[in-house]
Amino acid sequence: MTIGDRVRTYRINREMSLSELAKKADVAKSYLSSIERNVQQNPSITFVKKVSEALHVSVDHILQDELEMNKVDPEYVDLIKEAVAIGVTKKDLTEFIEFQKWKKRNIK
Incomplete structure (x- = not known):
């Protein structure tokens, strides 16, 4: 999976259009599109940082390979442990x- 593939996946998972992400990240929509389509494959770290912040993911999540993406962020594990400790159920x-x-679908 390329950087562009990961950016597109995160963007779609957050239900953002290409235009919305470009605006939030303060990057050119055309350049963002070329990254997502893998026309450009080596974006600057500044670009990656802006996009990762707009997507609310770490730079590492944009840069890491597919195998690393399957690891759960340790902070999520800690949050779940805390929730279980105070009695939050799976339900x-x-x-x-x-x-x-x-809320995300209905409040915009």
Whole structure:
């Protein structure tokens, strides 16, 4: 998976258009498109940093290879452990996630 593939995947998962991401990251839409289409394959670290911040992911998540993407961020593991410790159930967490998806779709 290339940098462009990862950027596109994160963008789509966050339900952002190419224009929205370009605007939030303050980068040229045409250049962003060329990265996502793998026409350009070596973006500057400045570009990667801007895009990663706009997508709310670390630079590492944009740069790392496919095998590394399957690792869970340790901070998420800590959050889940804390939630379990205070009595949050799987059902509670699932309902929260579903509400967040609903909110994202309906509140713009």
